[in-house]
Structures are given as structure tokens and as C-alpha cells.
Amino acid sequence: xxxxxxxxxxxxxxxxxxxxxxxxxxxxxxxxxxxxxxxxxxxxxxxxxxxxxxxxxxxxxxxxxxxxxxxxxxxxxxxxxxxxxxxxxxxxxxxxxxxxxxxxxxxxxxxxxxxxxxxxxxxxxxxxxxxxxxxxxxxxxxxxxxxxxxxx
Numbered sequence: 001x002x003x004x005x006x007x008x009x010x011x012x013x014x015x016x017x018x019x020x021x022x023x024x025x026x027x028x029x030x031x032x033x034x035x036x037x038x039x040x041x042x043x044x045x046x047x048x049x050x051x052x053x054x055x056x057x058x059x060x061x062x063x064x065x066x067x068x069x070x071x072x073x074x075x076x077x078x079x080x081x082x083x084x085x086x087x088x089x090x091x092x093x094x095x096x097x098x099x100x101x102x103x104x105x106x107x108x109x110x111x112x113x114x115x116x117x118x119x120x121x122x123x124x125x126x127x128x129x130x131x132x133x134x135x136x137x138x139x140x141x142x143x144x145x146x147x148x149x150x151x152x
Contacts, residue, residue, distance in 0.1 A: 035088060040080075041098040
């Protein structure tokens, strides 16, 4: 394993959907002082999240922009379908089976997948095997009643 390699954490969603889990994980990322890049394979997901992250909670919002918007590179959270990292994010969030691409620019990659969706489950398992085979440090987090619990 290379020193300083990107940690890849797999998040198995079972108790809540992506709309509930993603903002919580993004908040933790920003509290760390990191920027985030959220990559989806589905442009419709980016459009949905662009509105959702402004209103997911009555008392808060997550500052963000979609790639291609003015000043997108300055945003703490950037939503994209592309493989570039214009906001120089330390954390990469992968949704909807999005490919990781080159991970050397990131400190952490978080793969979120729906445990009830057999396609997403199979894709996450294949990605786990591929990245572990490349020598990247991987971890598996499962949603429990008390929050996230590291399983592997």
C-alpha cells in the first residue's frame, strides 16, 4: 500500500436513503476543514441534489454548486458527473455507480450504495475487489440503529 494513499470507505445504506445520509456525511467532511466533490453517474441526481442540499433541513443548508456554474471551483461542495476536481476537494463521494477515476488527489473516497438494490450492491462489491486489488486501504461501514458501524 502506498503511503498517503486515498482511503476508500464504502457506506452501505440500509436504514435511510441517500437524501438523509449524504448531507450528514458532507457536514462531517466540512467540519474536518475539507472540501467535497460529489460525483454521480446520473445527471438527474446532480440536479436533484443541487436543490436538496439547500433545503434538506429547516435550520441549515450545505453551501455548494454544480460543476459548470460560476465560481464552482470555489465551492466547499461541488456536484459533478465529471472526473476533474476543480474545487481541489479532499473527499470524493461516489453515487449511483459512478467510477472513481484517479484517486491520488483525494485523501478519502466515500462510496454510498443502497443495500436493497442488488445492482448497486453488486457494483459496490466489484469496486471493493478492484480497489483492494490495487492496494488501496478500504473500509466497509454499515448503517446501524446507533449510526455507522465499521464492519471491515
